[in-house]
Amino acid sequence: MQDEIARLRQEAEHDVVVAETAGALEEVRRIYLGRRGRLAVLFDRLPQLPESERRAAGQALNEVRAQIEERFRRRAAVVAGRDRSAQLEQERLDVTLPGWHRHLGRRHILSRTVEEVQEIFIRMGFDLVDGTEVETDECNFEHLNIPRDHPARDTMDTFYISDELLLRTHTTVVDARVMRGRRPPMRVLTAGRCYRRDVVDATHMPVFHQVDGFMVGEGITFADLKGVLIAFAREMFGPEARVRFQPSYFPFTEPSAEVAVWFNGIWLELGGCGMFHPRVLEMAGIDPERYTAFAFGGFGDRVVMARYGIPDIRLFWENDLRLLRQF
């Protein structure tokens, strides 16, 4: 028996080593380690051995089995590894082929910039409110201290729907509405479309976007207005932004100013601002002796043009994706 065992072990080792594939290896396993394999046959003959040899033979068989199993395991790992490598190699790709694209959407550069402006002011405590594009003449003008036949109306040529209804010429109209509906203190922002009967050219469209904000409180001053707008400019144009306030005239603010930021070698006009005229506050039911308010407006399409170097305002409305996808 011992000779047979030794021979078995040698042949098993040899067969394991030369098995190249998982299939061949499995066959080898079956032959030697299977239920009716050669090892099993020898184990079956154990009871027929004389007692004195039985134990030694049994031990030897167990050893051999363990050895064969070990060899087998190791070889199986090697073969599997090699099979997998071959498989992986077959799956090789030319990684320099172009990628496949699923279409990603994006916001329109105008509304994204307006949103950016809104975000900055929201962080500074302004509540964002909604407004309507169709408005009354009363709210759009009279509540902002611009009575009928006031020459200031010349600066805003208006589209009328009826004698009373018009398309709003500025978002400041929303300020007047909100002031009626809330008690001070308040800080409010709004944005949206405005309309003016302007001849269409590179910087004028009859439809355009504006952002408007205001703050009413017991101690609000022009200094606060400067502080808020300078903080805005620094957020939007960088911490080194230089801001300029030049006196100006609006019927609804006194003092009034035009605010500009130094950008790309020019003073970029952002919009207008000032302290709400006491008459505007009075008309909104707010006591101008107790409360003061500042307001600012503009920050719309032309600012977007200057910021991104877009030469013609009409390009925004064409929605040519070759332009929009640049942003």
Add this chain to the structure above:
Amino acid sequence: MRVPLSWLREFVPVPEDPAALIDRLAMLGFGHEPVEWVGEEAVLDLEVASNRPDLLSVLGVAREVAAAWEREVTPPAFMLRRSTSRAGAAADVAVEDPEGCPRYTAHVITGVRVGTSPDWMVGRLEASGIRSINNVVDVTNYVMLEQGQPLHAFDLDRLAGARIIVRRARPGERVVTLDGVDRALDPEMLAIADAERAVAVAGVMGGADTEIGASTSRVLLEAAAFHGPQARRTARRLGLRTESSARFERSLDPRGVLDAAHRAAALIAEVAGGQTLAGAIDVYPHPAPPTVITLRLPRIARVLGLEVPEDAVAAILHRLGCRVTRRGRRLTVTVPAGRVDLEREEDLIEEVARHYGYDRIPEAMPVEALQAGRAAAVLEAEAFGRDVLIRGGLDEAVTLSLISPDILDRLGVAADDAARRLVQLQNPLLADHTHLRSMILPGLLDAVRVNLSHRVEDVHLFEIGRVFHAATGGVAHEVEERRALGIAMHGRLARGWNLPAEASDVTFFHLKGLLEELTAELRVGISVEAAAVPWLHPGRSARLLADGAEIGMFGELHPAAAERFDLTGRVHVAEINLEALLRRATLARRFEPLPRYPSVDRDLAVFVPAEMPQAEVRRVIRQAGGPLLETVDLFDVYTGPQAPAGQRSLAYALQFRAPDRTLTAEEADAALSRIHDALRSTLGATPRA
């Protein structure tokens, strides 16, 4: 306002270099055009705000410059010699509308010789943009430019009855104005008339009949104040805008009238000869007292956020021509004639701020601006929705809200559709922009076309914007404004080499899937039904409903409509009432516990008649499946050879789950069996092996 520099220099010393002057004026709030050179003359062109009529004059600008540079103004020197005859004997003035004309003065000058004006006057007029007519008329224009007060010279001998009557025009009355145009007047307008007829449009333009001509020898010189808004209305109605009306419409101060008249009379005598009769006729029934304003010094700091030293405040106001007296912390300020813009305390505060310097006001941060604000709910919901669409692969477009009604014809909207109730503009500027849009889609389709024409491929656009309808119901001109969502998709959703078109072209179901995602994110339950929409492919058009209310339409664009928009290929479109959708939306989120027990999965496939809507089958499955049926997922629609004629197979993956225990296979099988029974008895469905 064009101001020749040399003229300005006559009244106030100015820097040699116009640039320095302009920079300083800009810091005071005067916009300007670049300096022009007329010959060797530098001419400034200043923007004058509508509240500063005093700046429509060289003297007014001079005063502003003097205040800024702390200089004195030297007013024009002149001597007015008068004869002994009285003006009141030679002419007569009656003002029938004192509200329209608060003050009317008339000087009479006899013995003038009408001829050409001296070069220096012509030069200044032309540099200011006014051409020379004759010496008398030129003086009126010259003094208007110098002082800001419009003047008019009448040939006294051509005034019937030597009378001036300031009255409302009569109905049907006409006058030929100086420009030779025969104009119709109406009772809304103020006219200057003689004893017989209207001879001028007050505040706007004189009449041709009474104008100064070569034979004129007696002049009636008018200097008046007219009601600003009325003058503006009149000028607009006549389609005119003159140097006079531009000044009057800003409500000139009646107190400055006589000074200008004296100056003009003296100048006429100088360049045209003649004698001014003694005493002017001055109809001024309600002399306006000077404006006196109390300025509380503490209020300056309250408004500006800066303590301006009291002396500086007084000095600035004084330099601007105000008389200032002080009592404690209050200043009593008498406003000079001409500064009609200074009416209350705030106006003075602005003057102080302007001249003290806006840049000296510090920056402060209001205490309230330290915690974040919130957006209105509808805006948050809108942003949420926009986000979903972008993640879904759509690009945002922005299209005009002004349209022409034929755009609805191009789309093929039915004549009785609500979208036809357009809001019309009273005063459109362009023929293409006469109405407000009632739908987003047409503008979006034009945007698609623009892109296709530039060979941009895969154009998937959406727009969220306002649409407008003329309201139903009795009130005319009421407008309904609401938010809408438009979608237009053309081309592929994914692109790559070897990627087959069937895998990547947009289909009806891609669009539907997007709308399902959108409404799911907004937590709005929806259902979809086939619909007949004239602008959609009749076999591929659907209605979107929430709570049984229609909130939109979507599908494949009707090829005829596509043609009318110059679009080739299939276009998938949607028009959604976003307002109705957002109103039902829920953005608030709460954690829902994850399932604790495993599900049991079963597949089900049945043959049903091909025209039966899938929603029917799903409904029966749901109903029969009961609460244990968690998900119903359609994964196969089969119409191949194994399907009986006129039928198709729908295959669903069903998941059963109990919240409180592990479901057994038997329970699931029992439920499945119930479902099969229901499908068979209700719909006549047969199981597919």
